[in-house]
Amino acid sequence: MEVYFQVITDAEGLQKACDELRNSEYLGFDTETTELDPYRGDLRLIQLSDGKKTQVIDLKFFAERGDLRTMPDLAPLRELLSDKKQIKIAHNAKFDSKWVRHQLGAELNGVFDTFLASQLISAGDQDRRHSLADVAQFFTGTELDKTLQVSDWSLSELSHSQIEYAARDAAILLPLREQMAERLKSDDLEKAAELEFECVMPIAEMELNGFYLEKSRWREQLEKVKVAQAKAADELQQMLSAGVAQASLFGRSEINLDSQQQVTDALLNLGVPVPATTRGWQLQPLAVEYPQVAKLLEYRGVAKSLTSFGENILEFIEPKTGRIHADFRQIGAPTGRFSCSNPNLQQIPHDPQYRRCFIAPEGRKLIIADYSQIELRILAEFSDDENFIKAFVSGQDFHASAASQMFNVKPEDVSPEQRSFAKRLNFGIVYGIGASRFALMTGIGQTEAENTMRQYFGTFRGLDAYLRESGRKVVTERIARTASNRMMRLRFDENDRQQVGGARRNGINMPIQGTSADILKRALRLLHDSLRGTSAELVNIVHDEIIVECDAAEAELTADKLEKAMCSAGKEYIKKVPVKVDVTITGEWAKL
DNA sequence: GTGAAGGGCCAC
């Protein structure tokens, strides 16, 4: 593919280039950098293409003359990038926007992201790849050579082929967008795409902001866990070795407590009826009768804490900022949920001992806001169940209200046990729980579990009908959608009962989990716009929770804005029941 | 030594 390009190295050239680019509604946009991390390397090239001609801006020549963030010479470029009316097409725009934000001091607005679009269109197909080369091949049939992607972009003089490669990557985005836009339209994914595209900048900023973790407090916490772990390991070792044949004369044989195999053998020797899998929920009932099993579960808990949430997380602290900048994948799950890694800030134990280590630095505050029972409210909305809605509208404790209805007692007479049953079912049905699992987790018998579930669905008939219809539909259509029309395709063998059952549960869960993700994404965009120009910074998100850090003086104002953004986002999708957000102003990531 | 798979547990 021939590319017509021009290299820009000075202010005059840049002004002219931006004037030319102004005439195009869509611009292909790409960057080349010397590193992957904007805190480490330099932004070298910015490529902008109107499809006919590609402008390649070599920032090295600008950086030589001063600070890129404030340099007036770059004003036309900043303006163009942040103008939301001119659409910038980029592949994984989060990457480019982080560099532009951090090193040019500009927001990227008006995004069309071919990476996110590809994920939306593939609708959860795990086999599809989403690299630019794969996406270009799939949608336009063009072969892309990406070998120069990892070439040295810090050279004082870039080669002709490097520049040409850079220009071509930007140019190809225009025909690619045309194909993808058509497909988004025919798949009815335009709304979901807009939701995703508008979320790119908030997430890019969040990653740049990072979350502050106090090292010393984390280490103190670790010491406590280490002691607990050593103790539990010792005790478990003692208990298990009682069942091992007194080993060799050469010494005691230690059991590797992390080895599934060895632990199972030891338990069997002790006469414990170990089930096929020894996952926590399977072992839980045995823990009452067998102290060894209880000890094993205790050991696993502390061992997990120490390995997954131990010293290693401290290595993620960026020296330049003293903060943790995790990677968030915007479409981390086919449902539309985010995933997070390096480290996964979405799975820090709820125990305040851990979360209290994430703090606001001196003079700052954390605002923690989470949706109250968002998935159940979505379920109320979708199912239109009269009694379910009533329980929310009444404004009292939801689980107690549900229990009151299903056990037919006055709200004040609901026993803790009844409330607990209702609560477990409320959560379980979102995942398609069955009677046997319900029996196992409550400790009641199979028959009683079946009866309780029958009572539950007898009370919430609309819910029952919705879940059945939802499950039926997904099996016949093999597609599930959220409120924004985000789509997930299900693949299963219709003759395999297990697969059909799995697909049904999947399809029931996806619209609910996915709509929750839709709402969060919408909230992030509204929040981003309402916090612009303030001291507030987004620092973490956990599915139904948003955490913002701001100057102490602006805490009240920020809390208000956060609550408003989340509520309005929720109300766009949930009309039949109130949307409730709990907000806390605090110095630490823990509720008061 | 390295990498993939299997099993387990953390979050929501």
Add this chain to the structure above:
DNA sequence: AAACGTGGCCCTTCAC
């Protein structure tokens, strides 16, 4: 007879 959805990270095991 059925066996609760989405992720990431860690460990062991086993093959190369």
